[in-house]
Amino acid sequence: MRxxxxxxxxxxxxxxxxxxxxxxxxxxxxxxxxxxxxxxGKFIEVWLEADSEDEAQRLADExxxxxLANPVIEDYSVAIGEGP
Numbered sequence: 740m741r742x743x744x745x746x747x748x749x750x751x752x753x754x755x756x757x758x759x760x761x762x763x764x765x766x767x768x769x770x771x772x773x774x775x776x777x778x779x780g781k782f783i784e785v786w787l788e789a790d791s792e793d794e795a796q797r798l799a800d801e802x803x804x805x806x807l808a809n810p811v812i813e814d815y816s817v818a819i820g821e822g823p
Contacts, residue, residue: 743784745783762777765779
């Protein structure tokens with residue numbers, strides 16, 4: 740069966756986020772002074788074949804652990820959905 744894995748990768752809360760700080764500064768300069776903090780990350784969509792949703796989850800976790808996220812400084816979350 741075909742599955743879609745939606746993977747969100749973000750910096751750990753203890754890691755400084757210079758991109759988020761730059762975005763916050765830009766928003767402030769546009770007049771959005773009420774923005775307290777911004778954290779930036781990345782979104783990765785992977786389509787894959789698997790026998791079950793559990794296997795698709797396991798494969799997406801493996802991909803994230805091995806390549807898509809740096810476990811030292813990043814966290815990730817995976818959402819699995821069935822594809823067309």
